[in-house]
Amino acid sequence: MNERTLSTNVNGFQYSRVLMYVGGGISNFFLGLALLFGLWWAGIYFVSSDPTMAHFADFGPIPAFKAIGFAWEDGLIQRAIESSGYRLGLGLLIAIVIGVPIGILMGRSRLFRELSNAPFQLLRMISPLSWEPIAVIVFVTWEQAIIFLIAIASVWPVAFATASGLAKVDPAWFKVARNLGAKRWHMLTQIIVPAIAFDVLTGIRLALGVAWIVLVPAEFLGVDSGLGYTIQDARETLQYDYLMAMVLIIGAIGYFLDGAIVLLIKRFSWTRGEV
Amino acid sequence: MSNGAPHADVVPMQGNATSGHFRSAWRRFSNAIIGLSILFALWWIGGYFIYLNPHTTHFASFGPIPTLQAFPEMWASGSIQSAILASGYRLGVGLLIAVVIGVPVGIFMGRSKKFRELSNSPFQLLRMISPLSWMPLAVLVFFSWNQSIIFLIAIASVWPVAYATAAGLAKVDPSWFKVARNLGAKPWHMVTAIIMPAIAFDIFTGIRLALGIAWVVLVPAEFLGVTSGLGYAIEDARESLAYDHLTAMVLVIGIIGWILDSACVLLIKRFSWHHSG
Numbered sequence: 211m212n213e214r215t216l217s218t219n220v221n222g223f224q225y226s227r228v229l230m231y232v233g234g235g236i237s238n239f240f241l242g243l244a245l246l247f248g249l250w251w252a253g254i255y256f257v258s259s260d261p262t263m264a265h266f267a268d269f270g271p272i273p274a275f276k277a278i279g280f281a282w283e284d285g286l287i288q289r290a291i292e293s294s295g296y297r298l299g300l301g302l303l304i305a306i307v308i309g310v311p312i313g314i315l316m317g318r319s320r321l322f323r324e325l326s327n328a329p330f331q332l333l334r335m336i337s338p339l340s341w342e343p344i345a346v347i348v349f350v351t352w353e354q355a356i357i358f359l360i361a362i363a364s365v366w367p368v369a370f371a372t373a374s375g376l377a378k379v380d381p382a383w384f385k386v387a388r389n390l391g392a393k394r395w396h397m398l399t400q401i402i403v404p405a406i407a408f409d410v411l412t413g414i415r416l417a418l419g420v421a422w423i424v425l426v427p428a429e430f431l432g433v434d435s436g437l438g439y440t441i442q443d444a445r446e447t448l449q450y451d452y453l454m455a456m457v458l459i460i461g462a463i464g465y466f467l468d469g470a471i472v473l474l475i476k477r478f479s480w481t482r483g484e485v
Numbered sequence: 486m487s488n489g490a491p492h493a494d495v496v497p498m499q500g501n502a503t504s505g506h507f508r509s510a511w512r513r514f515s516n517a518i519i520g521l522s523i524l525f526a527l528w529w530i531g532g533y534f535i536y537l538n539p540h541t542t543h544f545a546s547f548g549p550i551p552t553l554q555a556f557p558e559m560w561a562s563g564s565i566q567s568a569i570l571a572s573g574y575r576l577g578v579g580l581l582i583a584v585v586i587g588v589p590v591g592i593f594m595g596r597s598k599k600f601r602e603l604s605n606s607p608f609q610l611l612r613m614i615s616p617l618s619w620m621p622l623a624v625l626v627f628f629s630w631n632q633s634i635i636f637l638i639a640i641a642s643v644w645p646v647a648y649a650t651a652a653g654l655a656k657v658d659p660s661w662f663k664v665a666r667n668l669g670a671k672p673w674h675m676v677t678a679i680i681m682p683a684i685a686f687d688i689f690t691g692i693r694l695a696l697g698i699a700w701v702v703l704v705p706a707e708f709l710g711v712t713s714g715l716g717y718a719i720e721d722a723r724e725s726l727a728y729d730h731l732t733a734m735v736l737v738i739g740i741i742g743w744i745l746d747s748a749c750v751l752l753i754k755r756f757s758w759h760h761s762g
Contacts, residue, residue: 328517329523426617445621453621461613464614
């Protein structure tokens with residue numbers, strides 16, 4: 211670990227690596243989840259045994275699982291996933307299309323890196339949801355505003371991860387490629403992209419984490435579809451079993467998406483020695 | 486510059502180390518100033534186009550000049566200070582709870598393989614529950630909105646702290662524990678004399694990540710229910726159509742976030758003991 215590790219990006223990397231190193235067998239997977247649901251059931255059972263708190267019984271795991279069944283039959287879950295997935299996918303796509311070239315520029319040009327550092331750090335630390343009032347005015351629909359919020363939240367991890375990936379590329383590779391007659395275009399396709407695919411994917415994983423946090427509050431307002439709206443709706447209609455069902459669905463989908471990116475990262479990893 | 490870790494290409498010769506270091510620091514400082522000027526110029530041009538378009542003329546106060554003019558007025562009325570105070574309290578207590586819970590959980594994960602493997606699937610599931618979706622539940626469980634917001638910040642930031650602590654522990658050479666045990670260390674000494682100094686760096690790295698996430702959660706959490714804090718100030722400026730106040734608060738959020746993030750970076754460097762590659 212050198213001192214470069216201390217700049218923005220690689221802290222996130224450590225986190226991503228850490229999250230991968232934990233893990234166990236399939237039996238521990240189910241045993242762990244069973245423990246979680248057992249604790250959940252016991253907690254709600256204990257709380258709702260007090261007569262004044264009896265209405266909390268709806269928060270338990272059994273009503274939540276029943277509600278998942280009903281909501282699936284109604285198509286409620288599928289519709290929410292579809293509209294949230296569209297916003298998330300498009301927002302992340304925009305973040306990648308903008309973030310990767312910016313990251314490559316940051317990694318290749320010291321002038322650009324030093325000039326952009328201060329403004330990017332400032333913009334990065336503007337909490338994404340504080341763009342919301344501006345986004346609502348600038349964009350015509352709430353849909354576009356939400357996609358903008360997701361894109362602006364997730365562009366930074368992608369850009370900084372790309373830049374740090376490029377910083378790890380051995381400069382001799384470029385020399386060798388130039389000596390072998392590589393054009394600028396070949397540099398990009400033959401060296402840069404394969405070398406940094408791992409880092410870009412790690413950046414996308416971090417971006418997904420942030421986008422997932424931003425998505426739900428962004429959908430609390432203005433729209434009438436998506437996971438955030440469904441939660442807010444269940445709360446307003448006092449359907450606590452549906453509320454817990456949606457909370458569970460959000461966790462499960464997040465876990466699934468995160469796991470899918472981990473598989474991609476492992477596929478493109480060429481630094482097998484490091485943890 | 487906040488993340489001013491020296492780059493590999495500016496390592497000075499030993500003879501003129503100080504002057505070389507000073508020159509590169511100066512270059513990075515002036516580049517930071519130029520970079521920020523470019524940002525403000527782009528912002529000004531954007532504001533000017535908004536002003537030129539007849540449909541959006543009334544949004545002209547999004548520009549940098551009305552924003553900077555709004556600062557003294559807002560500072561004098563104390564609205565910036567009170568928003569920072571209210572949000573700072575929530576953020577501080579939330580992060581403190583996350584550290585107090587996250588570090589022991591992380592140490593436990595790092596030391597016990599059984600606990601690490603059992604906790605993985607429930608913790609990953611809980612980690613990927615978007616923090617704001619706990620809000621309806623938090624509002625019912627806690628008496629005040631203030632407590633709910635602190636809960637949201639704590640539950641969002643406990644994961645990076647716990648996982649970073651566990652990772653730090655995994656890097657600790659097991660022979661250190663053997664040596665300590667041979668020298669007669671009690672379990673308590675293991676924590677204070679070996680674990681803590683060894684993983685302080687990783688804990689601060691986790692706190693930095695936690696701060697980044699808490700900062701994302703804080704603003705939407707303050708949109709509803711409370712009448713103080715940075716999120717409320719933004720929502721309030723929007724509803725009263727005070728667009729210059731709105732952009733001023735956005736700028737304040739960016740600057741404070743940057744300062745807090747840089748403070749974490751300084752702490753991380755202070756406690757780093759990996760100096761060599």
